[in-house]
Amino acid sequence: MKVVHTIEELRDQLRGQTRAAFVPTMGNLHAGHLALMRSARQYGDPVVASIFVNRLQFGPNEDFDQYPRSLMEDIEKLERARDVYVLFAPNEKELYPEPQTYRVLPPQDLGGILEGEYRPGFFEGVCTVVLKLMSCVQPQVAVFGKKDYQQLMVVRSMCRQFQLPVEIVAHETVRDSDGLALSSRNAYLSEKDRATAPMLYQSLTQTRDALLKGATDIASLEGAASAELDRNGWKVDYFSVRRQRDLLAPTLDEVRAGEPLVILTAAKLGNTRLIDNLEV
Numbered sequence: 118m119k120v121v122h123t124i125e126e127l128r129d130q131l132r133g134q135t136r137a138a139f140v141p142t143m144g145n146l147h148a149g150h151l152a153l154m155r156s157a158r159q160y161g162d163p164v165v166a167s168i169f170v171n172r173l174q175f176g177p178n179e180d181f182d183q184y185p186r187s188l189m190e191d192i193e194k195l196e197r198a199r200d201v202y203v204l205f206a207p208n209e210k211e212l213y214p215e216p217q218t219y220r221v222l223p224p225q226d227l228g229g230i231l232e233g234e235y236r237p238g239f240f241e242g243v244c245t246v247v248l249k250l251m252s253c254v255q256p257q258v259a260v261f262g263k264k265d266y267q268q269l270m271v272v273r274s275m276c277r278q279f280q281l282p283v284e285i286v287a288h289e290t291v292r293d294s295d296g297l298a299l300s301s302r303n304a305y306l307s308e309k310d311r312a313t314a315p316m317l318y319q320s321l322t323q324t325r326d327a328l329l330k331g332a333t334d335i336a337s338l339e340g341a342a343s344a345e346l347d348r349n350g351w352k353v354d355y356f357s358v359r360r361q362r363d364l365l366a367p368t369l370d371e372v373r374a375g376e377p378l379v380i381l382t383a384a385k386l387g388n389t390r391l392i393d394n395l396e397v
Contacts, residue, residue: 119202137163139254141169143168168205170186228271248279261285264392306386306389313349342382356381361379377396380394
């Protein structure tokens with residue numbers, strides 16, 4: 118595996134390559150990230166991964182400075198897995214040599230709801246860095262995990278509107294044996310909170326099962342799930358049933374007609390904010 122830290126080195130490695138498959142990450146790699154890179158091999162060659170903790174997607178009171186950084190350990194994991202040909206690991210000055218005054222602002226009806234409501238500016242930061250990384254790598258395919266469901270949809274929409282010649286491939290959420298979605302932020306959980314954390318996935322599965330059995334009162338399902346999480350020490354930002362196609366709320370007629378749905382949630386346990394989702 119080649120490890121490069123500058124855009125010039127990256128382009129040297131990829132000169133003449135037209136089928137690259139790209140997996141952007143913020144590092145602190147776990148089995149979920151490695152699954153994305155393994156999957157990327159099915160769609161292109163070579164596989165390019167990036168590690169960059171993007172300041173633009175962190176709010177003023179969020180955990181940018183505390184976000185776990187483990188580049189040497191990440192490199193060891195990637196070398197053992199042997200799925201990545203080039204790792205692009207720039208520093209902030211390399212990717213943002215001057216203040217990033219040009220930004221990509223996603224539409225409010227997709228980027229301003231759910232995560233966008235609770236984390237203002239988050240998707241602007243995501244879109245800006247993804248567009249910049251796509252420009253550096255120029256991949257044929259990019260692989261994103263479904264755990265960040267709204268992010269996946271925002272990036273896919275951005276690529277379509279800008280006519281980027283990149284296919285966005287969605288990879289299923291990778292979970293621990295107890296159902297907890299793998300996330301770098303899981304490392305923040307105390308031992309007690311880690312034991313409680315699978316409840317988030319359980320609440321999603323219970324709501325999905327109710328929908329599959331014919332429940333149609335979305336507000337009641339959302340309220341019951343939120344209340345149960347609250348009773349068990351969570352602070353819920355949202356627990357919401359939405360249409361898969363655009364993340365807008367379904368009508369009663371759509372629910373009855375079998376509209377494809379997705380349940381999305383974000384909640385804080387202790388000091389750790391976790392997100393998850395489940396398609397119906």
